[in-house]
Amino acid sequence: MRDTGRDRAGLLWVLPALGFYACFVLYPLTQTARYSLYDWNGIGEATWVGLRNYLTVLTDPTLRDSVVHALVLILFFTVIPVSISLLAVATMGRLRTGAFVSAARTVLFLPQIIPLVGAAIIWTWMYSDQGAVNQVLRAVGLSALARPWLADFGTALAAVGLIGSWVSTGFCFVLLMVGAGKIDPALYEAARLDGANAAQEFRHITLPALRNEIGVAATITTIAALSSFDIVYVSTGGGPGFSTMVPGVQIIRLAFTTGEVGLSSALAIVLLALVLAVVLPMQVSNRKARP
Amino acid sequence: MATSPNIPRRTALGALLALPAASALSACGAPGSGPATTAPRPIGTELPGEPTTLTMRANADQAPLWEALGSAFEHAHPQITVELVTEDFAALQQNGPRYLASQDAPDLLRFPSPGDAVADGLLLPLQPYAEAYGWEDFPETQLNQWRIAADGYTRGEGDLYGLGIGFALVGLYTNTTALDELGLPLPASLEAMAEAMAAATEAGLTALVASQAGLSNILQNLMQATAAEQVSDWVLGKPGATIEGPETEAAAATLLDWRDRGYLAPDVLAVDDAAALSAFTGGQGLFYVQGSWMAAAVDQTATDIDVSFTVVPGTGPDSAPTATSAPNSFVIPANAEHPDVAAAFLNWASTDPEARDLLVATAGLLPGGPVEPEPTLASEGALADAAAAFTAVSAADRFVDFLANASAGMLTGTLQPQIDLLIDGQSDPATFLSRLQEDVERERA
Incomplete structure (x- = not known):
């Protein structure tokens, strides 16, 4: 009987959060799934179309390409930041704490506290024809490379992606730094006594110890890449042409600009499935690898 | 209770999770609603006496x-x-x-x-x-x-x-100071305008200043010279209207020809409205196709050059004045x-x-x-x-609505990206026009 009472009390405590979750996540999710089966402008009468919206998402080249762009962004939002952070953590772990290390930490973390919209605006200026990036290139004699980075079909997606790298590196770095702080220094000492070099220490101590943190960082940044919206919307709006269009921007456009709520909902459901398809295997392998 | 202490929790949890599912089920009919039918009400042209x-x-x-x-x-x-x-x-x-x-x-x-x-x-x-x-x-x-x-x-x-x-209407801003130096009069036809642009390019000027967003206005004016009714019918969604056709295709080809001849800035896709305005008012260009909503700004900032605003010329001096508005x-x-x-x-x-x-x-x-x-x-x-241009076009009653107003998603979803692809050479006039047509049909369907 005492257990029941405690269960009830426990339930009471989670009830508010669960209520909000049901109200603002589960309910809208069911509604999105429902809308995705209709041709609806958001206000007037809706027409049942079954799975036709899903067929459009999978066959329309612009919508399909936007999904491909989101996958490319994983390289910039996840692979690059995690690699840089690992390198930084390994390097700083070998340095004595001091002014340099704390300055480096601050610099790496700074982008994380800037709102994404702000980051996108800053970078839009820096990438512009007369912006900082081109000024530097011209100053070092590489003016042949200078170009309007965000307006060039060949460079726009990578340029947008690098804004994402700049933002997520701070997050990945802090996460890995905390993880590295928990590694017993004695392990490094023992390795050094055995004659291990920096690369071996990294390979056999740091990397295995940070497996969980890497998993978390990779999961969160991958979700950010696949569902990216702010940076693309502000910096390019999906252009030039459709070269940086991503599902996040497309969903808003379809729902609120062109009034295709059904198609927009179908794309949102497909994006949800895509995120789960990419992230779940990462989670599972991360859990399996846990000692 | 003692036998199954967990039931209340399960029930409560289940009920909570069932809530959205149930509301989704109960709302399983089509979302939205049809127009309400209201009887016409009498109107008044007198203002009320009370506050x-x-x-x-x-x-x-x-x-x-x-x-x-x-x-x-x-x-x-x-x-x-x-x-x-x-x-x-x-x-x-x-x-x-x-x-x-x-x-x-x-x-x-x-x-x-x-x-x-x-x-x-x-x-x-x-x-x-x-x-x-x-x-x-x-x-x-x-x-x-x-x-x-x-x-x-x-x-x-x-x-x-x-x-x-x-x-507001879209028209042709001309740097008349530069035009005088070239020894040319204001162009009365698109042909004369092209000749002036060739001379300006020769003289090292940007012949036709434009922003990325302004390219559609140039294209629309080229289309209006030969196919104003077709464009207008298409924007207004008249039954059977299409933007595809020999005249509109030729207009898009002319824009590409102007690009190839170097009349447009090479990085035109990266130019925003503010940059285009300052390039023109700074005297770096000869022509500038833009809306009259910029006229006050042009008058204020163009201190070193004289500027005139006219309707973009048609095929010949006798063409009826036509403007996007x-x-x-x-x-x-x-x-x-x-x-x-x-x-x-x-x-x-x-x-x-x-x-x-x-x-x-x-x-x-x-x-x-x-x-x-x-x-x-x-x-x-x-x-x-x-x-004056507005009055002339009003008298001729030849305003054409913007291509961008053909549908709610036309500007951002179709026109701007498709113009990028056209100018960058990844698309051609026929493909460009068929994309516009397809997207409008899909959105109106």
Whole structure:
């Protein structure tokens, strides 16, 4: 009987959060799934179309390409930041704490506290024809490379992606730094006594110890890449042409600009499935690898 | 209880999780609702005697104009208070249908393009007001963008559902200082314009200054030279209208030819409106195709060059003056509380001499409606030229709505990306036009 009472009390405590979750996540999710089966402008009468919206998402080249762009962004939002952070953590772990290390930490973390919209605006200026990036290139004699980075079909997606790298590196770095702080220094000492070099220490101590943190960082940044919206919307709006269009921007456009709520909902459901398809295997392998 | 202590928790949890599922099931019918059928109500052209508040929602970038008009209207009719709310234009465009559908809809809403609003029964028909106030006598091409047929979608004919306050037209700004140096007169035909551009390119000028966003205006003017009716019918969604055809394809090919001859800046896709304006007013270019909404800014910043504004020439000197133009359209929601006051405001803003002067003085816009009374204008400069051009096109009744207004998603979803692809050489004129056609058909379907 005492257990029941405690269960009830426990339930009471989670009830508010669960209520909000049901109200603002589960309910809208069911509604999105429902809308995705209709041709609806958001206000007037809706027409049942079954799975036709899903067929459009999978066959329309612009919508399909936007999904491909989101996958490319994983390289910039996840692979690059995690690699840089690992390198930084390994390097700083070998340095004595001091002014340099704390300055480096601050610099790496700074982008994380800037709102994404702000980051996108800053970078839009820096990438512009007369912006900082081109000024530097011209100053070092590489003016042949200078170009309007965000307006060039060949460079726009990578340029947008690098804004994402700049933002997520701070997050990945802090996460890995905390993880590295928990590694017993004695392990490094023992390795050094055995004659291990920096690369071996990294390979056999740091990397295995940070497996969980890497998993978390990779999961969160991958979700950010696949569902990216702010940076693309502000910096390019999906252009030039459709070269940086991503599902996040497309969903808003379809729902609120062109009034295709059904198609927009179908794309949102497909994006949800895509995120789960990419992230779940990462989670599972991360859990399996846990000692 | 003792045997299954967990039941209450499970039940409660289950109930909680079932809530959204159940509401989803119960709401499994089609979302949304059809238009409400309302009986036509009598209209009045007399303002109420008692204190009344007119609520108005408009775009923030023109807030000074709406404020000036609001206070002038209050001054003329002391019992009326104009309550103005402004917001970012893009947000206003996106939220428009939701404001119209809301229970406390404003009395007047700045609403750029009808979209589905008439079919959804969200707009008050203005036809009775148009007849009572005499708007029917305004030039027809100022009104046809807001005439909507009984099917709720086809524009260009039928009842009136919106009225513009202040017009702007796209035209050709010419750096006459540079043109004089080249020893050439103002071009009277597209051919003469091309010759002048060749000479300007030779002289090291950017022959045709444009921003990425402005490219569609150049293209539309090229199309209008030979296919104005086709373009207009297509934008208005007349049955069977198409943007594809030999004339429009030739127009797009001409734009590419101009690009190949170096008349456009090589990085034109990276040029924004502000950069284009400063390149032109700084004297780096010869021509600049842009809206008259920039005329006041051009007059202010072009201190070292003389500038004229004309309608973009047609195929020959005798071509009827034609211009792309759209009003600052306002609609009265079907749910509006004071539709009569809103209509009186619209009428006042188009016909009252003070309001007409305010449009020019505050926003550089040209009053539509009757040609008289003429607004007060500076004697020279781009803005004065624009007013003369507007009057000439009004007289010929040859305004064409923007390609961008063909559908709600046309500008951002189709026109701008497709022009990028066309100018970058990844698309060709025929493909470009078929994409425009496909997207409009999909959106209207």
